[in-house]
Amino acid sequence: MAKHPESLMMTQGYRPEWSEGALKCPIFQTSTFVFKNAKEGQDFFELAYGLRPQKPKESLGLIYSRLNNPDLEILESRLCLWDRADSAAVFSSGMAAITTTILEFTTPGDVILYSEPLYGGTAHFFNTILPRFGVKAVPFAAAKGPESARKELDKISAKGRLAMVFIETPANPTNDLVDITACAKFAASYSTKKRRAVLAVDNTFLGPLWQRPLSLGADLVLYSATKFLGGHSDLIA
Numbered sequence: 001m002a003k004h005p006e007s008l009m010m011t012q013g014y015r016p017e018w019s020e021g022a023l024k025c026p027i028f029q030t031s032t033f034v035f036k037n038a039k040e041g042q043d044f045f046e047l048a049y050g051l052r053p054q055k056p057k058e059s060l061g062l063i064y065s066r067l068n069n070p071d072l073e074i075l076e077s078r079l080c081l082w083d084r085a086d087s088a089a090v091f092s093s094g095m096a097a098i099t100t101t102i103l104e105f106t107t108p109g110d111v112i113l114y115s116e117p118l119y120g121g122t123a124h125f126f127n128t129i130l131p132r133f134g135v136k137a138v139p140f141a142a143a144k145g146p147e148s149a150r151k152e153l154d155k156i157s158a159k160g161r162l163a164m165v166f167i168e169t170p171a172n173p174t175n176d177l178v179d180i181t182a183c184a185k186f187a188a189s190y191s192t193k194k195r196r197a198v199l200a201v202d203n204t205f206l207g208p209l210w211q212r213p214l215s216l217g218a219d220l221v222l223y224s225a226t227k228f229l230g231g232h233s234d235l236i237a
């Protein structure tokens with residue numbers, strides 16, 4: 001019988017036999033990991049940097065904690081359970097996750113559509129930093145939905161240039177709601193064969209227990225784990 005995420009969360013991704021049999025995962029407080037020999041190090045780096053395809057059954061060895069670390073890998077695999085996601089990446093803050101995601105998916109000349117209101121840090125990044133990189137951020141009022149921006153997007157010929165629809169629902173600080181499925185359809189209407197406009201959802205406020213954006217058509221889900229995912233105001237992630 002398939003186990004529920006609530007049960008899998010207790011053990012997912014953790015191998016006690018790799019940690020002296022410790023029932024609970026230790027904190028691996030190290031920047032760097034030791035290779036058996038130089039060849040092993042070379043193999044790990046080549047895979048990490050995408051210099052060659054992954055061999056069958058090969059997994060990425062531990063290198064350096066900015067690239068991978070057992071605690072982060074375990075957390076990532078457990079976050080995937082809740083969101084029914086294929087993979088996850090953990091960052092040192094919610095803003096690090098958001099800015100890295102946007103920079104990965106955009107190039108100069110692109111357009112991003114976003115729901116308003118947004119968390120202040122995200123709004124600042126969209127309106128002050130992104131224009132410096134030649135990316136135009138276009139807002140739509142959460143209450144009016146993405147269709148309210150179609151005229152403006154069409155005026156700037158956004159088809160094929162719309163890299164992302166970014167929404168925050170419920171929004172910080174007003175709890176405004178945005179229809180995730182409608183945004184997925186809207187993003188699809190600006191996609192071309194060459195270029196898919198992706199839908200990213202900041203799901204910080206409800207968290208994956210109460211809202212699973214991927215099941216509603218979103219491509220990416222982001223969190224400030226600093227908030228309800230962390231739960232105790234004792235970390236930034």
Ligand SMILES: Cc1ncc(COP(=O)(O)O)c(C=O)c1O
Pocket residue numbers: 093094095096119121122168172202204205223224225226227236237
């Ligand atoms: C909805 C939302 N997204 C992102 C962030 C940014 O996250 P962090 O403070 O972890 O960088 C916040 C922080 O308040 C937030 O409320």
